[in-house]
Every structure is written in C-alpha cells, then in structure tokens.
Amino acid sequence: MVEQLLVEGLKSRQQAAFSALVDSFQHMVFSTALGIIHVQEEAEDVAQEVFMQVYESIDQFKGESKLSTWLYRITITKALDWQRRKQRKKRFAVVTSLFGINNEVLTDPPDFIHPGVLMENKERSAILFRAIDKLPENQKVAFLLIKIEDQTYQEVAEIMGASVGAVESYMHRAKQNLRKLLEDFYTNEQ
Structure with missing residues (x-):
C-alpha cells in the first residue's frame, strides 16, 4: 500500500x-x-x-x-x-x-574495494571483483545480486526477466567460472 x-x-x-x-x-x-x-x-x-x-x-x-x-x-x-x-x-x-x-x-583504475568489505578482506575482495568482472554479463549480474545484494533467486529472476531455473544456471556457471579463474590466479601467484 x-x-x-x-x-x-x-x-x-x-x-x-x-x-x-x-x-x-x-x-x-x-x-x-x-x-x-x-x-x-x-x-x-x-x-x-x-x-x-x-x-x-x-x-x-x-x-x-x-x-x-x-x-x-x-x-x-x-x-x-x-x-x-x-x-x-x-x-x-x-x-x-x-x-x-x-x-x-x-x-x-586502482583495485576496486566495495565499501561493504571488511578491512582484513580487502585484498581477497579485490581479487574476487577482478574475477567477477571477467564473467559474462548474465552470470555477473546474477552473482552480484545474489551474493552482494542478498537477493533471492526469485527476486533476481524478476529483476533479470528470466526464470528461476535460468538464474540457478547463471549462478552455477558463475561459480564454476569463478572457481576456475581464482584457481588460475592462485596457481599463478605461487
């Protein structure tokens, strides 16, 4: 109302x-x-x-x-x-x-730090956001809305104009891609 x-x-x-x-x-x-x-x-x-x-x-x-x-x-x-x-x-x-x-x-620009990130997590956060930037747009949007903005899958589906199943798929692929990107980063850093 x-x-x-x-x-x-x-x-x-x-x-x-x-x-x-x-x-x-x-x-x-x-x-x-x-x-x-x-x-x-x-x-x-x-x-x-x-x-x-x-x-x-x-x-x-x-x-x-x-x-x-x-x-x-x-x-x-x-x-x-x-x-x-x-x-x-x-x-x-x-x-x-x-x-x-x-x-x-x-x-x-210099490494990005989201204001909601605690000081002790800033370095990891910068690495994560660089990896998120490499995701395809649908995966990036779904991941940010769910993990950063704390939206539900249903809410994200409405926002993106997609089905809940599509959002679940975007998230699954985003997690797989991030796992690969971050694994490559940490492997190359050692």
Whole structure:
C-alpha cells in the first residue's frame, strides 16, 4: 500500500514522493551500480542517471513488479551501458595511441574495494571483483545480486526477466567460472 502511494505520488510529480524514493532506494541503487562499475564517482553518476530515468519514465511503470525490481533493472542496464561505453573509449584510446594521435593510454583504475568489505578482506575482495568482472554479463549480474545484494533467486529472476531455473544456471556457471579463474590466479601467484 505504501509503495502504491509512492508510485501515485511519483506519477503526479510530487517532490515529496521523489525525495522519498531517493531516500528509500539510493543505497540499493548506488551499491548495485558500484558492484558493476567499481569506481565510486562513476557509480554515483549512474545512480543519478537511474533516478532521472525513473522521474522521466515513471508513467511506464505498470506495477506488475515491485518498484525495487524495476529500479534494479534500470540500475543494472545503466551500469552495464556505462561500463560498455567506458570499455569502448578505453579501446579507442589504445588504438589511437598506437597510431600516434594520442600518446596517452588510459589505464585501469586502482583495485576496486566495495565499501561493504571488511578491512582484513580487502585484498581477497579485490581479487574476487577482478574475477567477477571477467564473467559474462548474465552470470555477473546474477552473482552480484545474489551474493552482494542478498537477493533471492526469485527476486533476481524478476529483476533479470528470466526464470528461476535460468538464474540457478547463471549462478552455477558463475561459480564454476569463478572457481576456475581464482584457481588460475592462485596457481599463478605461487
């Protein structure tokens, strides 16, 4: 009932409703974006884009899912799009530097540390997030939502627009791939 009132307030463009939306969901949106992008400032930009899109497209929300599910979908789409654009720019910078147009090659940001990770686990966390980044998108999204955002398989299925069985499959393959990636990392480190 509270969610329905919030949606009605958003659709009638009430400032209080929009403020309540941001207050209620800003941590979730930021945390999800940060899990995909790994750069705090960029995740903040994505979160801002998410809330702007919600404001602009709230009339398209039909209420067939929870508002949080809709927000997760928008956040994941925006974060993955941001990441793809960034990778294209990075590849272009490398290519242009090879041809002498630009002598400066973009480098990867320093190791990412999610704010929810305890200090003593930061090194392991950085290794894990580098491995997660190598997963195919569906596996990466499912893994982050379940393991980092603590969503259920059913909730992730709704967010991803997939069946629970598909999400279980993504998770199974993600775990297998992570096991292989991390095994390779630890084998090569010794």
